[in-house]
Structure formats: C-alpha cells, structure tokens
Amino acid sequence: MSRTRSAAAALDRRTFLAATGVAGAAAGAGLTLGLSGRTATAVPAQAGPPPFAPDPVAAPAVPPVPFRRGTTLDSVAAPRGTTGYRRLGDGPAWSRVVRTELAAARSGRDERRTTLASFAQFTDLHLVDVQSPLRYEYLRAQTASAWRPQEALSVAGMVSLIERVNALKGGPATGSPLGFVMTTGDNTDNNSKIELEWFLSAMSGGRIIPNTGDPRHYEGVQASGLKLYWQPDSDLRDADKQLGFPRLPGFLDAALRTVHSPGLDIPWYTTVGNHDQLPGGCYAPGDSYWTEVATGGRKLETLPADQAKQVWTAVKKGLDPTGADFKALMRANRRHTRQVTPDPRRAPFTRAEYVRAHLDPAYTGAGPHGHGFTEANVHDDRLYYTFQVSDDVIGISLDTTDPGGHYTGSVGTAQLRWLERQLKEHKDSYVLVFSHHTSKTMDNTRPDPARPDEGRHGGEELVRLLSGHRNVLAWINGHSHKNDITAHDGFWEVSTASHIDFPQLARIIEVVDNHDGTLSLFTTLVESAAPHRTDFHDLSQTGLASLYRELSANQPQGRTDLAGEPGDRNTELLVKRG
Template sequence: MPRTRSVATALDRRSFLAAAGALSASTGIGLAIGLDGGGHEAQAARPAQPLTRANSRPAPAPPLAPYKRGTTLDAVAAPGTGRGYRRLGSGAAWPRVTRGEMAGARKGREARRRTLAAFVQFTDLHIVDTQHPNRYEFLRTETASAWRPQEALSVQGAVSLVERVNALRGAPATGAPLGFVMTTGDNTDNNARCELDWFLKALSGGTIVPNSGDPRHYEGVQDSGLPLFWHPEGELRDADRKAGFPRIEGFLDAAIGAVRSPGLNVPWYSTVGNHDSLPGGCFANDGWFHEFSVGDRKLMELDRGQAARFWQAIRAGDDPKGAYFKDLIRTHRSRLRRITPDRGRAPFTRAEYLTAHLDPVHTGPGPVGHGYTQANLAASTQYYTFEIADDVLGISLDTTNSAGHYEGSLGTAQWNWLERTLEQADKDGRYAIVFSHHTSTSMRNTRPDPARPREARHGGQELVGLLKRHPRVLAWVNGHSHRNKVRPRGTFWEITTASHIDYPQLARVIEIADNQDGTLSLFTTLIESVAPHRTSFEDLTQTGLASLYRELSFNSPGRKPELLGEGYDRNTELLLPKR
C-alpha cells in the first residue's frame, strides 16, 4: 500500500537539504569548462567552498494553511487603458477552477485531504546572451520571437522569479512545504556556455554579469542604429519608439551590469530542452557553429525576402543542420558587423552540460547534479528518476533530438528505460509525475539521431499511449509552447506552462493531495516574479529592471494573448480517481 509522507517528514528533509546545500557560486561553469563569471576565459579556477551551515539559505516556515498572497490568486499584472505602449499595474486575480473531467468533486474533501507533495515548475527561462553571433534577430520582420525588446533583462527576470519562490510561505492550496523546483527545459537560449553559467548561478546563487564580448559596453542590435530594433538610448526613432516605447538612458549599461542571485532556498532539478542542446534551438551542433559563435562577426540585418525563406525553412524543419544559416553568413560577409570575440559563447556539449550541473559550486540547496548523476555522464544520457515523496516518483525525460529541429521525440533506448521505470513504479505502488520539455503535440521529430542512428524515434501521441497504460501516472508536466494549457489525457493530466521570456512570464506551483474519498486532486497555481507590477523608467536597479522585463514583454510587438490560456488552464484543481 502506498505510503503518504507526513508534513513533518517533508519539513525535516527540506531543512536538512537546505542546511547541507548552499555554496558560494562566485565562480561557476568556469570550473567545468574554463570560463569566469562573465563568460571569458578563466585565469585560474578557484576551489569550491566547503558545505557549511553558514552558507545555507533556510526556507521560510510554511503556515500549513491555504493562502493567496504572492500568487495570481491574489493579483495579476495588467495593463492600463489607452493605445500604444501601455504601463502595467496590479489587476484582478485569477480564480481557481475545479475540473472534473476524469473524476467528480466530492463535498468535504478539503477537511479530509492529505498532501502527498508540492513543488514549483519553471520552464523556458531562456537566459539570453543578446550579443551572441549565432542569433537570428534579423528575422524580426518575419517572427517576433526572433528578437524581443525585453531579452537583455532575462537574467534580472529569472532572479526575480527565484526571489518569488523564496518568499512563498508554502504551497498555496494546501499550505504544505514546497519540496523542490523543476525547470522543464530551454534554461538557456542559444546553447552557449556563458548562458549556462548564468542559469546555474541564477538558480543556485552567485553574482552574474550578463555580458559577453567587450566587458566595457554592449555590442548588440540595440545599439546598431538599425530601425528594426528598439534603441532605448539616443535619438533614433526606430519602429518601437514610434509605437511608444520609452527612451531610457543608461538602460544598456544597467542591463549588462552585475546581478546578484540569492539562489533558490529549496532543492531544484533540471530537465533539458532543445535550446539547451542545439544552436539556435534548432540546428544540429557541429564545428562550424562553434567557430562562428566564438568569432568577431555578427549578422544583424537581412533582406525581407531572404528572411522569409529562412524562417519558412526553420518552421518546416527543412534545415536541421543549419545549411541555410551558414550560406547566409558566407554570402553576406560584407554586411557582418564586427564585435568582440569571446570563447565563452561556444556551444556546450552534452558532457559539458552534465559536468556543469555536477560541479560542486552549483550545488546550492541540492541535490548534487540537480537530478543528473555520474552515471548520466558516463552513459551520455540526460534522463533520470528522483524521489518526490515516499509514494511519488519523478521522471525527467530528454525529448530533444540532436539531429536538429525544434520539435522533439524519444529514442528507443530511453523509451525502453521509461517502460521499465513505469512498470517498476506500478509494482511498488508508487504514483509518477513525468517531466519533459516538449508537449505531446510538439514531439513529431522522428529523424534518426546521429548519435544513435539505428534507433527508432517515438513521438508525442505514442508517449501519451504509453503513459495511459500506467494509470498511476498522475501528470505529464512540460513547457516548450510558451502557453498555459491543461488537458485531460484519459488517465492523467498534461500540464503545460507558459515561458518566462514571453508575456505573461509565469511559473506554476503544483500540489498533489489524496482526498481520502477515492479521488486525488492536483492543484496548479500560477506565480509571477516578485518584481512590482509597476516601476519608474528611472529605476535601473536589479528589481526595477525585472519589473521592466515584464512590462516590455507585454508591449513586445507580436505578443500573443493566447499564451495566457483560458481560465481553466491557469489556477486549477484537477481531479483524478485514486488507483
């Protein structure tokens, strides 16, 4: 019979992990791949600081009662009236919606229920090196996602989200302690070593300088003189300024200035996404991308017709090796802008990704490796299991395909491992929560993986079928689409959460409760970063920039309101029959 973990047990385990964990992260991935905190080559690696209680960041004591403050159940950022660029303020809360498609809601369950687990999902943080050569910002004429006005503030925004989790009093629906944070991929934007360093420091703690290339000043598109991009400083009347975007002197220096992250005060786990594995999130990695990424040239503009053809090839998945991109660079040499080269911009390999997570300087509150182990490193795999609670198993999948393209799939070796894992969980009487980056509808990339060319690839609908054959799977939690979406899948719920790069910039608290009446409830509660909804354009502090990050994302041309999802995709109680 499954064992229900008591609140006291969870508190003891959480306190132990917090006390055992936090390290100084003043170095970073540099210890693993030879970089200092700014992405430049390190002069000398400093030893890891020993694990001591003095370095821990104890979590606030949970109230063991439901609450709303600090969540979207209390207030949500909302725009003022008017046209053009709109300032944000505090708007009406989003209520919780009870969904009974798979089990009915029974009266009195609030008094009976026992909490099995509670955790937070981050997804699609997209920590961005905005000066990286291997970005296709020149496609902004075709897609708003090619470049966003808020991108230079991704680190400040991520740290503010960390601060929100640290400030939560527990899980909003049940008041139970938060056990961990899981980030479901696209932690970085361009598979760059410097971005990986910034991401790890944001979550585990440390000082981040979100700048690459010239340490003295910014060298990206926002200082290019090209009217396609918002220039926050100077007199240029670019397209965004004409639409009402503000002039903010000092913005670029502030954006690349030092950011201090306290690190999460709960354990955290990591799941890999396509942007963490592939240059541009869609190209198979090779030596050409490495050399171009660390070089001194960058393409910032392109004729609209060529941009349209390139974007069409990316969307269709017709250019998984980036041949079109490489050809554009060769044929437009005279239009390339000179920038300061930086070896910290090199793509990281799978081994480097794992090694960086396993580095003691990034342990923070734990666990060592954040889910990944030395066995993953030896086998070159990025999938694993971990204990959510005594009777709940966590399963993290690697749905990227190194053959290229932004959609995903699973290789046969991982598929067989997942089948065995689910069968064992059934025998042990354990529930399971599955985590991945891709959604069921974005796993259609079945090209052979060059690392395992003889393996078949398995898509999203096939994975839905596998999970349905194991009815103790409660949920599949993912991201990728940058959209809030919650759907019943026959025996489990698929929970997809919006990104933290595009508006509405949310994370999600998920709670699992046994209602003691033959049903289980999964509660989902969306949270914003701790940054205030409204800021002054003169406030260029770390917090002020995090607030501006949200407001710029709301005003970003091409913003998609549908990313919010419907009311039933946001704050929910999702019922399931107890099996």
C-alpha cells in the same frame, strides 16, 4: 501504494512558525530553521535552559495554512489601456477552476486530504546572451521569437522569480512547504556556455555579469542604430519608439551590470530543452561552424526581407535541420556583418558538458548534487533520469530533444523502453513525468545521428504509454510558452507558459490524496517578485525586473493568448485512483 508518510504528516518547524505568525520572532531569537526535505535544526540563543526550567512541552500540531500572497490568486499584472505602449498595474486575480473530466469532485475532501507533494515548475527561462553573433535577430519581421525588446533583462527577471519562490511560506492550496523546483527546459537560449553559467549561478546563488564581448560596453543590436530594433539610449525614432516605447538613457549600461542572485533555498532539478542542446534551438549540434560563428568577431544584424523569409520558412518547417542552407546564407552575407569583440565563452556546449556543469560542486546550491544528473548520465550519454519526489511519488525527467535537428521533439526507442521499465518498477508509487516538449509538439522523428538505426517516437505514442500505467498522475512540460492543461486517458498534461514572454509565469503544483478514491493536483501560477508597476527612472536590479515584465507585455507581434483559458491557469485537477 504506501501511505505511511506524507508531506503533511511531516510538518516542520518552519511551517509551524509561519502558521502561528511567529517566524520572524523565532529568527530573531537565533533559530536556524530547516526547510522541507532537509533536517530541521534549532540552534538555541543561549547555552542551555535556565535553572529548574520545566521540561519543554511539545506544541500541538498546527495544520499548514494556504499561502496565496504573491500568487495570481492574489493579483495579476495587467496592462492599462488598449493602444500604444501600455503600462502595467495590479490587475484582478485569477480564480481557481475545478476540473472534473477524470474524476468527480466529492464533498468534504477539503477536510480529508493529505499532501503528497508540493513543488514549483520553472520553464522556458531563455537566459539570453543578447550580443552573441550566432543569434538571428534579423528574422524579427518574420517571427517575434527572433528578438524581443526585453531580452537584455532576462537574468534580472529570472532572479526575481527565484526571489518569489523563496518568499513563499507554503503552497497556495495546502500550505505545505515546497519541496523542490523543476525547470522543464530551455534554461538557456542559444546552447551557449556563458548562458549555462548564468543559469547555474542564478539557481545556486552568486554574482552574474550578463555581458559578453567587450567588458566596457554593449555591442548588440540595441546600439546598432538600426530602426528594426528598439534603441533605448538613442533619440532615433526606431520602429518600437513609433509604437510608444520609451527612450531610457542608461538602459544598456544597467542591463550589463552585475546581478546578485540569492539562489533557491530549496532543492532543484532540471530537464533539458531544445534551446539547451541545439545551436539556435533548432540546428543539429557538433558542427565546428557553430563554435566559429558564436565565438568570432562578426555579427549579422540585417538581412533582406526575401532572404529572411526563406530562412524562417526553413526553420519553421524543419527543412534545414543541419543548418547547411543557413551556413551558406551566413557566408554569403559576411560582408554585411558588423565587427564585435570575440568571446570564447559563447561557444556551444555538448551534452556531456551540460551534465558535468550541473555536477560541478560550485553549483550544488541547495542541492541535490547534480540536480538529478549523476556520473552515469555522462558515462551513458543520456539526459533522462528518475528522482524521489516524496515517499509516495516518483519523478521521471525525459529528454525530448531530437539531436537530428529542428525544434519539435521526440524520444528514441532506448529512452521509450527505459521509461516503460521505470513505470513498471515504480507501480506502487505515483508518478509525475517531466519533459520540455508537449505531446502536441513531439512530431519530429528525424534519426539521431549518433544512433542512426534507432527509431524515434512522438507525442501520441508517449500518451498511449502513459495512459497504460494507472500510477501516472501528470505529464508536466513547457516549450509552447502557453498555459494549457489537457485531460488524457487517466492522467493530466500540464503545460506552463514561459518566463521570457508575457505574462512571464511559473507554476506551483501540489498533489494531495482526498482519501475518497481520488487525488487532486492543484496548479497555481506565480509571477516574479518584481512590482507590477514600473518606474522608468529606476534601473536598479528590481526595477529592471519590473521593466522586463512590462517590455514583454508590449512586445510587438507578441502573442496575446499565452496565459491560456481560466481552466489552464489556477486549477484543481481531479484524478481517480483506487
């Protein structure tokens, strides 16, 4: 494999200034600094050098410096107390764990290594239109994922995560500049056009008004007067307030205010998830009924316990992939719905619309145009692609959603054969594979309605394929909302927690060559830039982002194992390569 260049060898001016502590001074002198992966330019503050100035002398190369501040190697948000509503504060950092299941850790590698790639992974952002009539909050008693007290603040929370990544001057392990961000699916929550618009605007930069329906006020379950949901502006003693949730006058108005996103200042790519493709994250798309409900003026907010249990059992077990039983239940309960303001922006989007939205020049941001997708993806109706990570590394983004319905995944035969070809064609490069689903959650072999004769293939088969190609370093994914790192035969599977459920994390991944027959993948978890401590009186954009995290930490029925074990968090993953 070629070793002619590496990210470490291409040390740019921004890294040099950061390492020497003069970045701020340079900016003040009128310099525009390029980022990794772009052309670095310097614009002088004056027209030219002073008369008789000596020729400039090149500064000596300065090695990148690991940048831990703002990562979980520095501090982690931690709940105070053991019962009731718990406030967050600064907690102890998570140390780095060296994992050697696939290769031994040889001494001296810290001095030998060069960086091959450095990037961030976002996953399961779940930007939520909390007022959509297609949501099934009434299943809250059955599953915590049906409705969360923090959901109205998902846009502010995501923008704070973007601010965190923009503030990182380099990788936490190597100091090398981050080259890009990859989102591994469930960028939206309900396959909604407005949610997709919010996601693209946040990633690329812009103003977002996280409101639908009536532009004057909120019309969702948190103003319904129902005790099933936290009513933040009301004196009602709802189920959440009985657990210690606060009354926060003005919360809902603040949640609907304009959010300003700076956009990522490095390139970004995207991988599609089941919530991006399937109405409700689980029902087969293409039925006009989903558009009728989503854009209409009736919203179901309560359901008898026995019916709710029946619906959730069907969803969990994949018994109703087309939603036929769900539609019958919705029609039978129409008289119990609440009137809301219709909004055509809530309509589900198609696969082609998803790709075309990414190709819209308005959302190019830091690039690349299309964020991995091209016109060929529209023409061929496929949501998988390859991209160049660095000189030595290729990225492969998969589409693991089953269009036949249900929230677990698989890939079709055509995609599996395409993947095999890509692995062979790039045999002289290292490969990172990205998907939404994990190997353990790819067990859905329901036929694709558009390709009824094509076979579907699960996680075990995909693991066997990847294990057969020694250039594969890692399979990086999400979906499970939990940190989990698994050693397979020859490669690592890195699953990262979501940014909707506590502890609301993203992951930095740095790939290095140790020049001793091994490579290391450093994984470091990061939180958003919002302060750990909240102030109930601070309903600014930053204050709401902090509250987003704290509410998620207190979510009733929320899982407490999503951070994973120490070996699933901040790690050095050794892998053997010749």
